Amino acid sequence: MNAEALQTQLAQLQQKVAKLLVQHRQLKQALQEANIERKQLRVQNEKQKEELKNFQNKIKTSKIVATIATTPQQNAAICQKIEEYVAEIDKCIAQLNQK
Template sequence: MAKETQVQQLQHIEEKLRKLISRYTDVQQKFAQAQEEIKFLEGLVQEKEQQIKNFQNQDNIVKIVDAIAGNTANSTELKLKLNEYIREIDKCIAYLQD
């Protein structure tokens, strides 16, 4: 009987160990998925921050142009030229990021 009790205890321990290993594997998989999601979201955040900076720069330039340009003809011409410069700068930044 002592051997049967020991065998049952060992089987019980083995069953608990299997469950523990299974849970551990599940947690590892969830952790890996969470890390991938974090990396993805960090990339999105960086992209959005860059877009915000670009929009802020463009808005600041437009405000400067409005303040500097006295008449509408010069203002429009200056805005177009600055927008062209902004596009070129954005292209250079995109090229440097690649």
């Protein structure tokens, strides 16, 4: 091989390395963005799970109240009291989980 052919091959190799470096940076950036999005989705998922749990508790409370109370005022009072108990229990569970 002569020097000119080696120079050409070296130049081609340098171009390929430069392209690979650009590709690497782009992929690294895309990975960082995907990781950020994944974290955001996990937070959103946890919030939705908590909301679902709250709705399920309200449904259970409504069913309990419906079997106990006879007037709408009693329903509201019992429902409020049960929700207070559930909220207090949730606080206790959260405190226990922190320890």
